[in-house]
Amino acid sequence: xxxxxxxxxxxxxxxxxxxxxxxxxxxxxxxxxxxxxxxxxxxxxxxxxxxxxxxxxxxxxxxxxxxxxxxxxxxxxxxxxxxxxxxxxxxxxxxxxxxxxxxxxxxxxxxxxxxxxxxxxxxxxxxxxxxxxxxxxxxxxxxxxxxxxxxxxxxxxxxxxxxxxxxxxxxxxxxxxxxxxxxxxxxxxxxxxxxxxxxxxxxxxxxxxxxxxxxxxxxxxxxxxxxxxxxxxxxxxxxxxxxxxxxxxxxxxxxxxxxxxxxxxxxxxxxxxxxx
Numbered sequence: 001x002x003x004x005x006x007x008x009x010x011x012x013x014x015x016x017x018x019x020x021x022x023x024x025x026x027x028x029x030x031x032x033x034x035x036x037x038x039x040x041x042x043x044x045x046x047x048x049x050x051x052x053x054x055x056x057x058x059x060x061x062x063x064x065x066x067x068x069x070x071x072x073x074x075x076x077x078x079x080x081x082x083x084x085x086x087x088x089x090x091x092x093x094x095x096x097x098x099x100x101x102x103x104x105x106x107x108x109x110x111x112x113x114x115x116x117x118x119x120x121x122x123x124x125x126x127x128x129x130x131x132x133x134x135x136x137x138x139x140x141x142x143x144x145x146x147x148x149x150x151x152x153x154x155x156x157x158x159x160x161x162x163x164x165x166x167x168x169x170x171x172x173x174x175x176x177x178x179x180x181x182x183x184x185x186x187x188x189x190x191x192x193x194x195x196x197x198x199x200x201x202x203x204x205x206x207x208x209x210x211x212x213x214x215x216x217x218x219x220x221x222x223x224x225x226x227x228x229x230x231x232x233x234x235x236x237x238x239x240x241x242x243x244x245x246x247x248x249x250x251x252x253x254x255x256x257x258x259x260x261x262x263x264x265x266x267x268x269x270x271x272x273x274x275x276x
Contacts, residue, residue, distance in 0.1 A: 001259075004266045008104045015107045019114035041126040044071060065226075068136055071127050072226040073190035073218050079120040080156055080214060081181045086112040087160035088167050089174040095276035105269040106262070109164040113156055117149070127225070141224040148220045151251055155213055158257035161265040168268070168275050188214045189222075216243075216250045 008015075087109035091098060094108050124145070131138060167173040187209070189197065197209050209215065 001263050011104050018111035022115035041123045069226050072222045075123050076221045079116055083113045083116040083156050088163040088177045091164045091168050099273045109160040139227045144224050152217050155254040158261045162261035165265045165268045168272050188218050213250045
């Protein structure tokens with residue numbers, strides 16, 4: 001595995017070029033190009049404003065805070081779901097390339113993560129700009145964003161390497177992944193605060209719920225971006241403090257998942273061309 005990792009490092013230029021290609025292909029023949037990544041948060045905020053301010057008649061600062069609360073969970077979730085969906089089918093989708101030349105096959109799913117992370121960072125920058133414009137208070141924890149992003153990337157990479165290799169042999173994997181993500185979304189505190197769970201589930205149910213790694217990752221994003229504790233007037237004061245013990249467990253678990261998935265991937269990649 002160490003030799004494969006060294007070979008991957010030597011192929012970093014290929015990974016960069018494939019990532020850049022994925023970014024360009026996504027907005028090919030688009031007038032606004034990658035600016036759609038910047039427009040997306042604005043459109044989402046407008047949708048939330050209409051939904052909660054006009055349709056559901058929510059008034060006052062609470063409506064603004066809830067819109068940003070949602071965005072702090074939806075943006076990292078979209079990064080996760082889009083990366084996982086695209087990465088799972090990446091080997092099969094680029095099967096012609098796999099059959100023609102040799103290169104570290106892992107760059108295919110990793111390039112999908114890279115292109116989506118580029119869009120995600122742009123969207124978060126736009127979100128932060130709008131939070132400043134609407135005077136949503138920020139905290140110094142926002143500087144931990146690169147660390148949280150790295151944690152999510154490690155978790156996504158671990159799942160992506162495993163699913164992309166497994167999908168070569170069982171094409172249902174990519175479709176199952178899409179269905180799983182729908183259920184996974186509602187098992188993650190995105191559209192509701194975490195205290196919604198603590199108030200309704202017994203202790204054993206809460207522990208079961210917190211076995212979801214994305215719950216911890218989303219809570220981290222909400223804490224470093226939204227963080228209502230810096231403003232006593234903010235809505236959703238019940239966003240839970242982060243349990244650093246659980247975050248450490250998620251980080252260690254993500255690293256173990258990545259290593260095991262990478263080991264499985266490199267053991268299977270020699271047979272990819274045969275099954276594609």
